[in-house]
Amino acid sequence: MTWHVAEEDLRAYAHGELAPPLLWSADTHLTACAECRARLAHSADPVVLDAGWERLDAELDAPRPSLTERLLVRLGVADHTARLLTATPILRRSWLLSVLFLLVMTVLAGRVADTPALFLALAPLLPLAGVALSYGPALDPTYEMAVVAPLHGFRLLMIRTVAVLTAGLALNGLATLALPGYGLMALAWLLPALALTATALALSARLGPVLAPALVGGAWLTLLVVAHERARTADSTLAPFTAAGQSAAAAVVVLAALLLYQVRDRFDTRPLGGFPGDGTA
Incomplete structure (x- = not known):
C-alpha cells in the first residue's frame, strides 16, 4: 500500500x-x-x-459486473438496466456460438445448392427463438430480478427484445455478407424476421412467451411449405421473398407494433411470463 x-x-x-x-x-x-x-x-x-x-x-x-455491463454503464445506461440487459438468458456464449454455427452451416448449404432459400427461411426464426427464450419464469433464471426491477413491464420487455434482436440481427447480417452473389435478395430475411418477432410479442400478452412464438414459427414454416410448392410449380421465387411478400411483411410489422402498443399494459398485470398456462399465479 x-x-x-x-x-x-x-x-x-x-x-x-x-x-x-x-x-x-x-x-x-x-x-x-x-x-x-x-x-x-x-x-x-x-x-x-x-x-x-x-x-x-x-x-x-x-457480483462483479461483466465487461459488457461496465461498457453499457459508461455509455450512460442505468446500472439496473445494464444488469438486466447482460443477464438476458440467450445472450450467453453457448447460445451465440450455437446460432453462429447454425448460420455458417446454412450459408455453406446455400452455396452448395446455389440458392439462398434455406438461409432466408431459417434466418427469421433465429431472432424469434431468441425472444421466446429471453423472458418468462420457465426459461429466465433472472426472472424474479426482472419482475421486481423498477421498470414498467412493457419497457422491460422492450429492453430484452432490443438486446436479443441486436445480437440476432447482427449474426444474421454477418452471415448475409457470405452471400454477396445474391445482392439484395440475401437481405430478404430482415422484414420477415421483424414481422415474426413483432407478431409473437403482440400475441404473448394473451398466449404467453412460449406458445405465441411457437405458433408464429409454425405459421412461418407452413407458409414456406405452401410457397415452396407454388414456386416449384411456377419455377419462381418463394412468395415471402418477392416484392409483394416483402411489402406484406412490412405491413405485418406495422400492424403488430400497433397491437403490441395497445396491449402494453397487460405486461404489468401479468409481468413477463406470468401468463395463463405457464404455471404461475
Missing part, C-alpha cells in the same frame, strides 16, 4: 461519521489493507465496527 486512511478519517469511520465519498474510499481501502483494519479494530466502537464489517462483506460478496 502506498497510502493509508488518515487518522482523523479512520476515527470518523470508527464512529460512523465519515461521509461519502471518503466513506467509499475507506471501505475500498480497508478491504485490502490489514494494517488499517488493525488500527480500526483498536479504535472503533464495537457496534459501529460491526456495521462497517457488514458493509465490507456486502461489497466483497457483490
Whole structure:
C-alpha cells in the first residue's frame, strides 16, 4: 500500500461519521489493507465496527459486473438496466456460438445448392427463438430480478427484445455478407424476421412467451411449405421473398407494433411470463 486512511478519517469511520465519498474510499481501502483494519479494530466502537464489517462483506460478496455491463454503464445506461440487459438468458456464449454455427452451416448449404432459400427461411426464426427464450419464469433464471426491477413491464420487455434482436440481427447480417452473389435478395430475411418477432410479442400478452412464438414459427414454416410448392410449380421465387411478400411483411410489422402498443399494459398485470398456462399465479 502506498497510502493509508488518515487518522482523523479512520476515527470518523470508527464512529460512523465519515461521509461519502471518503466513506467509499475507506471501505475500498480497508478491504485490502490489514494494517488499517488493525488500527480500526483498536479504535472503533464495537457496534459501529460491526456495521462497517457488514458493509465490507456486502461489497466483497457483490457480483462483479461483466465487461459488457461496465461498457453499457459508461455509455450512460442505468446500472439496473445494464444488469438486466447482460443477464438476458440467450445472450450467453453457448447460445451465440450455437446460432453462429447454425448460420455458417446454412450459408455453406446455400452455396452448395446455389440458392439462398434455406438461409432466408431459417434466418427469421433465429431472432424469434431468441425472444421466446429471453423472458418468462420457465426459461429466465433472472426472472424474479426482472419482475421486481423498477421498470414498467412493457419497457422491460422492450429492453430484452432490443438486446436479443441486436445480437440476432447482427449474426444474421454477418452471415448475409457470405452471400454477396445474391445482392439484395440475401437481405430478404430482415422484414420477415421483424414481422415474426413483432407478431409473437403482440400475441404473448394473451398466449404467453412460449406458445405465441411457437405458433408464429409454425405459421412461418407452413407458409414456406405452401410457397415452396407454388414456386416449384411456377419455377419462381418463394412468395415471402418477392416484392409483394416483402411489402406484406412490412405491413405485418406495422400492424403488430400497433397491437403490441395497445396491449402494453397487460405486461404489468401479468409481468413477463406470468401468463395463463405457464404455471404461475
